Amino acid sequence: MKCLVTGAAGFIGSHLCRRLLEEGEDVVGIDCFTDYYAREIKEGNLRPLLSHNRFQFIDQDINGIELSPLMASTDTVFHLAAQAGVRASWGVHFSIYTRNNIDASQRLLEASREIPLHKFIYASSSSVYGTCPELPMRESSPLHPYSPYGVSKLAAEHLCGLYFQNYGVPTVSLRFFTVYGPGQRPDMAFHKFLKAQLEGASISVYGDGTQTRDFTYIDDIISGILAACKRGKLGEVYNLGGGNRKKLNTIFPILEKISGKRPIIDRETTQKGDVPHTFASIEKAQLELGYSPNVPVEEGLNEEWRWIKALYA
Ligand code: NAD
Numbered sequence: 413m414k415c416l417v418t419g420a421a422g423f424i425g426s427h428l429c430r431r432l433l434e435e436g437e438d439v440v441g442i443d444c445f446t447d448y449y450a451r452e453i454k455e456g457n458l459r460p461l462l463s464h465n466r467f468q469f470i471d472q473d474i475n476g477i478e479l480s481p482l483m484a485s486t487d488t489v490f491h492l493a494a495q496a497g498v499r500a501s502w503g504v505h506f507s508i509y510t511r512n513n514i515d516a517s518q519r520l521l522e523a524s525r526e527i528p529l530h531k532f533i534y535a536s537s538s539s540v541y542g543t544c545p546e547l548p549m550r551e552s553s554p555l556h557p558y559s560p561y562g563v564s565k566l567a568a569e570h571l572c573g574l575y576f577q578n579y580g581v582p583t584v585s586l587r588f589f590t591v592y593g594p595g596q597r598p599d600m601a602f603h604k605f606l607k608a609q610l611e612g613a614s615i616s617v618y619g620d621g622t623q624t625r626d627f628t629y630i631d632d633i634i635s636g637i638l639a640a641c642k643r644g645k646l647g648e649v650y651n652l653g654g655g656n657r658k659k660l661n662t663i664f665p666i667l668e669k670i671s672g673k674r675p676i677i678d679r680e681t682t683q684k685g686d687v688p689h690t691f692a693s694i695e696k697a698q699l700e701l702g703y704s705p706n707v708p709v710e711e712g713l714n715e716e717w718r719w720i721k722a723l724y725a
Contacts, residue, residue, distance in 0.1 A: 416486040419493030426457035444473035474516040479523035492535040501561035509564040517568035521575040538589040540566040548693035559685030576647040584644035589653040593630030594719035606720040609671040619682040621661035628654030629707035639701040653692025
């Protein structure tokens with residue numbers, strides 16, 4: 413395959429590029445190093461890829477580059493570039509979300525119209541469910557995004573559906589549920605918790621800690637993306653959860669075991685846009701993609717801990 417990976421310097425994008433290269437594919441990665449978190453972390457994600465002779469990196473904004481020549485030599489698009497993060501999506505920052513999540517997706521889809529693509533994989537999010545009345549969340553469950561971020565991810569998911577129906581762009585949207593592991597973004601809970609453990613600092617917990625999340629280890633997500641690329645039905649949407657739904661409070665004993673230090677918890681008020689629960693039904697992905705996540709949280713957190721120690725050494 414000749415793959416285009418957007419957001420290639422990010423957490424999930426850089427892991428995906430590595431796996432695609434290991435599987436013998438040609439990969440062009442694009443990323444514009446948005447300032448949402450430190451450029452050094454993204455450069456660290458990219459470093460092992462840059463020496464690979466089947467990898468080419470383009471340091472450009474999707475909104476500013478002429479896409480047609482790039483698309484002409486692509487047969488598979490993995491569109492992961494986005495402005496991530498629920499809490500930062502309010503107020504004046506929303507325009508960053510509309511630009512990087514909606515406009516950029518629309519530009520890529522437009523550029524895909526005339527190209528005989530094999531697949532256009534879009535990284536959607538559990539945030540599209542928002543305060544979903546059903547648990548587990550199924551692909552057919554009602555969608556009530558609860559944050560501006562969720563609205564922007566759902567808008568791009570709808571665009572994927574529209575470009576499939578109207579122009580036959582072979583889109584498959586994947587709703588990721590809280591991805592973690594080495595390389596995780598610094599604004600995400602596990603990264604912040606493990607960094608605090610390393611520094612002996614306190615951990616801010618929003619709400620009473622009874623909220624639940626379906627945690628998905630990075631290697632499982634990458635396997636799900638590759639399975640969707642092979643077997644995903646065009647125009648469809650699939651949940652990729654980790655089968656590790658946990659109350660936040662149950663993570664603290666695991667942190668203590670891994671780091672050898674009792675976490676110091678600071679309770680803070682619930683943040684706007686945070687939903688009480690996420691819980692994926694992965695039945696459809698299991699049946700149609702053969703998706704089968706198998707990394708338990710204890711094991712995955714341990715891998716992330718090793719990475720955090722090296723990152724902040
Ligand atoms: P990330 O922030 O680490 O990676 C996204 C990358 O996209 C960044 O490196 C950024 O510089 C780049 N980017 C943003 N706008 C761009 C543009 N206009 N042009 C070029 N590059 C641009 O985020 P991540 O955690 O790796 O998430 C990857 C994708 O998965 C995103 O689409 C996100 O919405 C989705 N997702 C992630 C999670 C998760 O738990 N990490 C959960 C659900 C969905």
